Amino acid sequence: MTTKHEQILAYIENLPVGDKISVRQIAKDLSVSEGTAYRAIKEAENRRIVSTIERVGTIRIELKKKEHFERLTFAEVVNIVDGQVLGGKAGLYKTLNKFVIGAMQLEDMMRYVEPSNLLIVGNRLKVHETALKAGAAVLITGGFDVLDHTKKLADELELPVISTSYDTFTVATMINRAIDDQLIKKDVLLIEDIYVPLEDTYYLYATDQVKQYRDLNNITTHGGFPVVDRANKLVGIVTARDVIGKNSNEIIEKVMTKNPISITMKTSVASASHRMIWEGIDLLPVVKDSNYLVGVISRQDVLKALQAASRQPQNGETIDDIVKQQIKVVSSEEFIFEFVVTPQMTDHYGAMSYGAFTILLTETGAQTLKIRKRGESVVENMTIYFTKPIQLESILRIQARLLEMSRKVAKMDIEVFNDKQLVGKAMVTYQLLER
Secondary structure, three states: OOOHHHHHHHHHHOOOOOOEEOHHHHHHHHOOOHHHHHHHHHHHHHOOOEEEEOOOEEEEOOOOOHHHOOOEEHHHHHHHOOOEEEEOHHHOOOEEOEEEEOOOOHHHHOOOOOOOEEEEEOOOHHHHHHHHHOOOEEEEHHHOOOOHHHHHHHHHHOOOEEEOOOOHHHHHHHHHHHHHHHHHHHHOOEHHHHOEEHHHOOOEEOOOEHHHHHHHHOOOOOOEEEEEOOOOEEEEEEEHHHHOOOOOOOEHHHHOEEOOOOEEOOOEHHHHHHHHHHHOOOEEEEEOHHHEEEEEEEHHHHHHHHHHHHOOOOOOOOHHHHHHHHOEEEEOOOOEEEEEOOHHHEOOOOEEOHHHHHHHHHHHHHHHHHHOOOOOEEEEEEEEEEEOOOEOOOEEEEEEEEEEEOOOEEEEEEEEEEOOEEEEEEEEEEEEOOO
16 A cells, blocks of 8 residues: 555656646645655756756646756756846746857857757847747846746746846856756766666565565576565575575575665765675565665675776766876886876865775775775775875875785775875775675
8 A cells, every 4th residue: 555655756757848846736636734745846856857947836847857957947047147027937947958158149149049059148138029939948147037928928828937137157156066966966877777676576475475486586596585575575584694504495585684774876986885784685686665675796796887987987076086086006016106196186275085095095005905806895984194284296106005805805005105205194994895
């Protein structure tokens, strides 16, 4: 039986794109409390199927596919620039392909304006109308208004006309930053990108017998299977350890591990790998609302995904990416690396920031383990014994020494030198992701 929360989400998903949504209306239509309606709308916002805009309200938007994450809806643009919608509210859900800055004569400008564009322009009344007729939305900088017949045209064409108090340069910078943030999000691997759907894997019912586990175990390499009830809700997991010495007629419910660790579709692959290492498990069930089983993820799936991600070029760069790009291997036999401190890695005083320094230490250790053919790893513990300020454009030399390594753990001493002077020393412990 579905919960009220799930019913509201299903209701919102079935609404036409562009429809306005309110807590009070949903509570009335579905006979639920306003608190329940509010929580469901917030969940829909997290799923990116609705967008809340100041002075406009909450509207149903189309769910963007991940490969087109770098595109923004006009509703998101309104939020980014603290804008006011002057007309064309019905088109806020639409996606813009690119934005154009109107800084030339009208005839020259219109050669660059296409349908689904966003034209950023100041108080140029003729341009507003011409752009709308060309199929583009309009963002007016400087807080100016538009003519009444332009607002009416925007409503008819369902193309937003937005006004913001910011100047053109600031607006362009803000939108570019938002697109870059979306690209970084796109690069983050989630479980939904790599999980094995339920129809492509195996699971058991709580009422099945141990002999059915053994039959499945003969045709797969998982070694463990999620257990569900008749409503397909996760209730346990059963592995080889659970069935050793058990009678083949024993009921799975009696031997399984109850309340198993599970993850959701929005869990990051990095988080899942860390959980697997710490808990020493090879298989994680993937669930959705109310613990419904939707698939599984194995240690092998996670390992392959992390290896593939490390080989991909980054479109939206984080500070981690910038630091990693500067690390050069000087000697793979002695585990010596070279590194240059760039402006993005400094604090307000011009010295290398603590965050960038920490990334440098952990990444050189991780690269040392890869040189030793130990594959992927996660940091378990790091102790920095000694640091000195490191100036901008310093050329650092990093020496990693492997102190101890077992099948699951590696301990490393890392020293950082600037022109032969010791400027940092740390000990880092890594948990190794086994194949």
